[in-house]
Amino acid sequence: MVRLESRGDVSRAWSLLSPVVAIVLTLISGVVIFSAMGKDPGLALYTYFVQPLTTAFGITELLVKATPLVLIGIGLSIGFRANVWNIGAEGQFTIGAIVGGGIAIAFHDSESFLLLPVVLVAGVFGGMAWAAIPAFLKTRFNANEILTSLMLTYVAVLLLSYLVHGPWRDPDGYNFPESRLFPDAAMMPVLWEDSRLHLGAAFAVLAVVAGWVILSRAVIGFQLRVVGQAPAAAKHAGFSQNKLIWFALLLGGGLAGLAGVAEVAGTIGQLLPSISPGYGFTAIIVAFLGRLHPVGVLLAGLIMALSYIGGEVAQIEIGLPAAVTGLFQGILLFFLLGCDVLTHFRIRFGAPGRTKGG
Amino acid sequence: MKRRTVFKAIAGALSVGMLAAGMASASAQTKVGFVYVGPIGDHGWTYRHDLGRLAIEKEFGDKVKTTYVESVKEGPDSERVIRQLASTGHDLIFTTSFGFMNPTIKVAKRFPNVKFEHATGYKQADNVATYSARFYEGRYIAGVIAGKISKANKIGYVASFPIPEVVRGINAFLLGARSVNPDMSISVVWVNSWYDPGKEGDAAKALIDQGADIITQHTDSPAPLQVAENRGVKGFGQASDMEHFAPKAQLSAIIDDWNPYYIERTRAVIDGTWKSQDVWQGLAEGMVRMSPYKNMPADIAKLAKETEEAIRSGKLHPFAGPIKDQSGKVVVEAGKVADAGMLLGMNFYVEGVEGSLPK
């Protein structure tokens, strides 16, 4: 009989190996899927995962797409470590964009160099405020943050739709549902000539560093990790549950808000009814794929971004349907979660009871 | 075994890439790209654009090669897709949704040698032309039919977003209806989406429950018509003939026919005569067509055909005065016709539309 036996401790080898194994298994599945669809699997895999990296434009686009994923992913991963399940990052992203974007629209004639920093800070606060709601509801009323943050996502997206269709509609825009274009003073500076790579990418890298520092060097990072792995011990040690919940949600919300405002002030340039293809949800996958570790999140963000961009290139070059991207991402996560078991457990054959202690 | 395939594939792709790069400057073949906001199987908006693409392939054979990317979300992704097409040797790119406007302009700046055609937009450039169809002509005809057929004197309109295009359609429909029946009114439900069958169907049900006996829509799925069929009321199809979804209910459908325009523009690129322009074509040029008039008495079908012919020949203009808005103010005087500016930016309801326009 096959059974799982707890390792007692996390296997470092498998911790690093399982994402690799998961990716390999996903690629193999990809070959199977592509063959079943009548496409040359080798060409398809190349188009999907390699071709986007062969041009400078492709690489900058990869970084542009990965930026919000990494920013949000860092915030979420720290929260998840403490068992604080912020599923509403999409909503916090949206509110960050609304608040930051609102300032940019309100000061659309301004040329002040202060405008961009104010817009960005406003976005961060917007995201934090939105995340504060589930934090408050959880610490005060014990309401499950998965559901409250999720419900608030829908509310946020509807709010954006209302603003862009109504009060914030571009007066010169023939009544179409979009806001004014942001003034140049509120736009993120571009980092690489002739590309869309903007300052947001630098923020993402900073977030990775900050995340690492928080988790490994800061006291609160230590507390977050303990509360997640051994809640009883944390209670004994007197760590304030509430403080950690607030911290985790505000951090996640702030980074999501930053991602949101960076996206509208960097890539899009205005507010539209739809400003995110689900970054807040994909970032959850990114957080897990990255084993909740800041450097892992960075790599995972790049891989997920590649899967999106590869999907588009594959559509153009070999006519692969857009739906394959979602399929891939789901399969990747399945394999990862499955391989994960080996980090905590080992496979044993035979009947239980034959323990070393006798 | 697999490695060899991969290597072969890489080598193949690289050589194709280099060939394409080499060919980009002196193309014997014209590459035409299409960016779609929905799936080509939507049987509506995007489907009709894709028929245009197929028409180009049929007309020009080996002289052209077409590419399409479907379900491209408006926003930053669209800019990347448009740019990807522009940088891979495409000579002409059609971007088929309003939301692609700013991305199209941005990419067009970087690629001055590539020609862009943007549907339903209002920004042009030296290498960006815009095109749209006078759907409102079809709406007027549909309104005439509705005015004659409706017994409850109430039309139910399932609408997407309160943009001028949609408002124009509502107004034209009512003007057509009132031209044969001054007691007609329209009730509008906004579903805030171009394509959401569940919501569209529910909106149609709500409208019918509130007394409408003609259903029409400015959304892309057949759901409202299905509801009409189910409830025994009549309706109009949108963008393409939806008869097989509602064989007893569909009176007619307003069909988008992009084929002639797409062929004409591709030919212009091949011949080197392409110039930026802003084009708004309707029944006369064949960009708007009506599907056969069914499920109505012969004399009404005859009236519909006559109205169609009158619009086509220019004798009848749907927005000819006198036109009053909801407050009773005359916005187009008798003997005059609404100008392009008013049509393009239309943000008022004409008299007889229930409720007020969402702000």
Next chain:
Amino acid sequence: MDFVPVILTVITASTPLLFAATGELITEKSGVLNLGVEGMMLVGAIAAFAVASTTGSGLAGIVAGAAAGTAMASVFAFLTLTLLANQVATGLALTIFGIGISALIGASYVGFALEPLPKLAIPVISDIPVIGPILFGQDFLVYLSFVMIIAVAWFLSRTRPGLILKAVGESHDSAHALGYPVIAIRYAAVLFGGAMSGLAGAYLSLAYTPLWAENMTAGRGWIALALVVFATWRPGRVILGAYMFGAITILQLHAQGWGIEVASQFMSMLPYLATILVLVLISRDKTKIRLNAPQCIGKVFHAAH
């Protein structure tokens, strides 16, 4: 205004929510949180549509929808119950996967028309004003949705297996110590949840709007999840909640026709805000929530040896 057609419309809007919430209720009562409802519904919808349109049989479509939902749920069950993966992440992965695979399979079915499921039509009885069409004029799935939730209510409160299921959700370690097969029970609960979600999807593509469109669930799976919490995990309240949410969706459209001036987006927000409110109300009383919420929800169970 005639209210009967409005009620009929509300029934159609609420049925998919009722199915999905019924399934998720059982799943959560056993202590498992499956966030993949949206994905399972979509796969159920396309499976039902594809089979019904190929075979011409609505019944075959219904069975296919339930089977597809169960298949999706089995992937989730294997990952979370046998391989002990994190339930939140696995559920999200299921949703993303479900959206992708349903779109892929559905691509060949866009633009197909299908006859809607036949409605019951008993001569004379179905024609009685008001109650005739409401009670005796529905299609098979609507009746099934009520049968299922009533069966679940009876199962949970009056049968031994039902009590065992609740015990497993309350404290899996104690249940295990008493000798109950925790993993097997959870498997059954999760698979049942999948079948119900599949039926919810089948209802959408076979009866609600008989066609296939990518992402046609439009967030109903997430509403169903909220619904279970909103109902404090009690079957009777699940019916109430499903119909309330369905009614709000429909009334919002009617309100436009009545000339109510509130922006449609604010009306659409109502169900979500209502759920948050209810969540707060029931959660703040720790005893109240303990009485109904399965304490072990989301926690991984591993039999220690």
